[in-house]
Amino acid sequence: MKSKNIMKIILVGFQLAFATMVSAQHTHPNKNTVDDLPPHKMEMAEGRGKTVTYHLYVSDTTVNYANNKEVKAIAVNGQIPAPTLEFTEGDTAVIFVHNRLHHHETSTHWHGLLLPNIEDGVPYLTTPPIKPGGVRKFVFPLKQSGTYWYHSHTMLQEQSGLYGPILIHPRKDTHPIDHDVVLLLSDWTNENPSEVHRTLRRNDPASEWYTIRKGYAQSLDKLISHGSYFQRVKSAWTRMPAMDLSDVYYDAFLVNGKRSIDLSQYKPGDRLRVRVINGSSSTYFYLNYGGGKIRLIAADGLDVTPISIDRILIGTAETYDFLITVPSDGAYELRATPQDVSGSTSVYIGSGEKFKAGNIPKPDVWDMDKMMMDMTVNFPGRMKMKGMDHGSMENMDTEGMDMGGMEEKNKTPKKVSQEKQSPNDNQDSGHDMKMDDEMNRKDSLQKQDHSGHKMGSKDMGKMKMEQDSTDHTAHGQHMKEAQPSEKVDHSMHGEMTGHQVGPDSTAEVVFNYDMLRALEKTTFDPVRPKKNYHLTLTGNMYRYVWSINKKVLSEADMINIKKGEVVQFTLENTTMMNHPMHLHGHFFRVLNKNGDYSPLKHTVDVPPMTSVTIEFAADEEKDWFFHCHILYHMMSGMARIVHYEGSERDTALANAPLKNLFKEDRQWFLYGSLAAKSHMSELQANYFNSRNAFRLEANANYEGQYEAEVSYERYLNDWLRPYIGFRGLQQKYYNVFNGKQIFEQDYELPVLGFRYTLPFFIEADVSVNMKGRVRGELEGEQWLLPKMFFNWRVNTDKEYHLDLEYMLAKKLSLSAGYDSRYRWGGGLLVRF
Missing domain, CATH: 2.60.40.420 (Cupredoxins -  blue copper proteins)
Structure with a gap:
């Protein structure tokens, strides 16, 4: 009896030792671990794989990455980036995501992984959001190997730090190595991401602040010194904003x-x-x-x-x-x-x-041709479109442009x-190069088992995914x-x-x-039906609204596809920005010069003024997300839902209505300015989203004269918006055309009109009041020096306003000028 008890004790001891050893192998070092974080568990399961369990705790934190400034951020298990999740192909992942954010829901998308739709992690579309204090258990088999990552799909949380790597080892290594090294690149801003988004959406000099900080101001002096003035005039005629390679200044x-x-x-x-x-x-x-x-x-x-x-x-x-x-x-x-x-x-x-390493040359943002070389490097020679969408260069003939690689002076x-x-x-x-050559020859003669990238036909669109290494x-x-x-x-x-x-x-x-060339043919069975969808990537940089086929996500129909089809997306980029387009739940072929061996990807760069075709097998079910992975483009509307005809939403989404997803591109923003000058004060405020805007404009002097207007306008397209409003005024002004002094007092209810953006971004405003009085107005802005702007306004009442503004900071400027009603003066302008 005693011997049996002793044996039991020994067995229990061995089990505990084994569990400790396995847990240690799957615990990743972390300087700032959460005290109550359970160890990562790896449990043996029947068959070839294991069950690997992780607990991820999402919480508020502060960081100091730049300028010795403490700012708010989001951490996972106390760290940024989030812990590396490490698996082996064939494992079953069990991941608990705990939301410890005080006031915000969260989500986690497993980028590039092929998994059940309900586990994909897009809140309100595929997966319910994780409420504050809640926890979500994700369970999915790992049918693939390779390098992937995970991130939040809730609002702008990804920018605040909610992202981390995923490493899935193959069952058998395809390349002999000594170590795996995971490098996750990211960008960081000390600003609140919501403020970054609001800055991009404003339509005043503050929207150029990031360009100014990067030293890429497209001001008059820069254009002249770079010999690009007439090129800029041509672009402005087509209502194309000043160019840049990226939207945000990062710290x-x-x-x-x-x-x-x-x-x-x-x-x-x-x-x-x-x-x-x-x-x-x-x-x-x-x-x-x-x-x-x-x-x-x-x-x-x-x-x-x-x-x-x-x-x-x-x-x-x-x-x-x-x-x-x-x-x-x-x-x-x-x-x-x-x-x-x-x-x-x-x-x-x-x-x-x-x-x-050698230096990458600074881009010449003032030269359109050179900029296009920088932006189309992934698809050289493809820029053959004759015209571009609004906010871009219309009627631009790019045939024959040299799209070769950039020269690097410092090699x-x-x-x-x-x-x-x-x-x-x-x-x-x-290391012996001859040994590698011999290895290559052997690889070409002996076919190896590379099950590390071998996926089921359903997962990869009925393709063979046994990849044979041809070069080690x-x-x-x-x-x-x-x-x-x-x-x-x-x-x-x-x-x-x-x-x-x-x-x-x-x-x-x-x-x-x-x-990029796949190791084996990636073509589909030719008897499968094929359907092509032409998706035009559109946008208006002036208003910072990004869309597909000129519609943001909340305005668009779903892309309906049928199971069993081979689906082609022809992506035509008519904007002047790169767009990395990502399709959830699928890998797609990027059709290139390798034909049958075109590579498989889940994200593809679509450079400006190019057309890229991708195709995939529609072998999944339910709804999947397709979007630009530049966070601020996606949040502004460049996304679609890919819907399998006949499929229904999962019952787990009953309390997660789809309409909540559409709130992202319907978000309202408030911005404006208040100027206090020696001769007058001015107030401008705008409360707007992608299609609607409320505006308040008021000015007054210190003798009781004023003019104020409140209006609501609706964008019918990118440039035209009718409006209804209320206008009141009481003012005395000097008419320089006849030298007479005029006093007027009126309350106009209501005012009807329309506003239209003309070439060179001149804003035209035509209105009529309840007495039948018609007034037309033009206003514009000229960027003179990197921090200096000239603003002007004139109307059919023979009033005009001229103003010079010098930016001291993003939200503070010196302002001085002349108003035909209030004469000369200057002071400070504060933005909000």
Whole structure:
């Protein structure tokens, strides 16, 4: 009897030891752990996979990332970014998301994962939101492997820090490596994201504040000095706003929540699989390496034919995997630079002396042609559209424009502290290139089992997903780089169709989508019915309203598809911004020059003035989200619901009405200004959303003269809006045309009229009052210097107003000028 008890005690001890060991293996270090956070659990299950459990606690916090300023943020388990969720293909994920935010609901979307619709995490569409104090249990099998991420899909919480990596190991490695390295790129602003959104939606000089801070003001002096004045005049005639590569000024760019990190813990010669996630809210990143070319082996979680590149532009929400070998002679910089080159974040691979990556040239935002080169690098040569949508360049003929890669002046890596250059002989820290070549030959002869990327036919649209690695060449060596004196033939970039540039090549290779080639054919059964939808990506940068087919999400019908079809989306971008379009619940083929071997992705960059076609198998059910992954574009309306005909909403959404999702692009904003000057005061206030606006305009002097108008207007399209309002005035003014002094007192109820935006963004206002008196008015603005604006207004009552404004800060300006009624004066203008 005693022996049996002893045996039981021993067995229990072994079980506890095993559970402790497993728990430790799946617990990720965290400096700021939540005290009551249960350990991550991994339980053995029947079959090949395991059940892996995580608890994620979403809570308010404060951070200090830039300018020594403490600001509010959102953390998961006390950290930003959120913890890395690590699994193996075939596991079952059980994730508890606890909402500890005081006043706000939250959500979690598992970006790129193929899972049951109810687990997708889009509040009110696929998954109920998580209320304050609530908890949501997500359970889904992991049918894939690769690099993915998760983030909030509630309002602007992603910008505040609610995002984290997902790493799913394959059952069998497709590339021999020593270590996995996950790098999550992000952008950070010290402003409240709601204030950022409101700033973008305003229609006054404050909306240009981010451009001014980046040094890209499209003021008159800059246009003249860059020889772009007449080009800007042509653009303004078509009502195209001043150009920029990105909307927001960010205070910091981060990798894994830091300005820079070093990977000195790895030994020289170690082979790293560097998994790069662009988890930013609205930033495209250039990635380049101080040690030469890097080896790209996977896109959006799926292995592709390996290619060697020098630079890649990674769109928001995309992921790419690279092979890099740790060097033996120093620490080489892997640098992520935002597309507008307004900062950077760095990872140093190796230890010892530091060698910098080459600088990305600053964009010439004053030159349209050069800007387009920067923005269309992922699809060079495709910019052939003759016209653009409102808010863009209409009737612009871009045929024949050179869309090749940009030249980079600084191609030789620079040491941080000394003048020593990185070696040009591509030493490999002991790695044998001949060995890689032999490995490649063997791979081409022997087909391996790469079940790590093998998915069911339903999951990947009836495609074969057994991916055969064709190249295991490590690609972090100190490759020989083109010297400044060498001329690089950028025309090759548009011709690359999966062709690999040799690791020893000295030509600079800038990545584009035509280089992405699937390992096996991705085509569909030809007998399946096919349907194409033409989706035009539209927008009005002047009003900051983004849409598809000129309708925001809340105004549009769903995209109805039938199960069993092959669905094509032809995405035509008529705007002057890049749009990373993401489809939930599916992978799609990005049709490129590789034809049958076109790659599979879940997010695709659609550059300005290009047309991109994607296609997928409609083998899912229910409703899925399709949207631009630039957070502020999505929130402004650039989204659609993909609806499977005949499907019904899950009963779990009974208390989560779909109309709540539409509130995002119907959001109301308030902005305005108050000027106190020596000769008069002015008040302007606007309360508006995408289609409606209430306006208050009033001015007065200090002798009892005033004019005030309140109106409601409705946007019929981007430029025309009729209105109804009330106007009152009591004023004396000097008519400079006849030298007479006029006094008038009137109360006009009501006033009917319309406002229309003319070329050059001149606002026309025609109104008639209840007495039949008609008045027309024109007003406009000229950007003179980076912080100086000239405003003017004239009407048919022979009144006019001239004003110079100099911005001291985003919300404070000096203002001075002349008014025909109130004469000269100046003072301060405060914005709210």
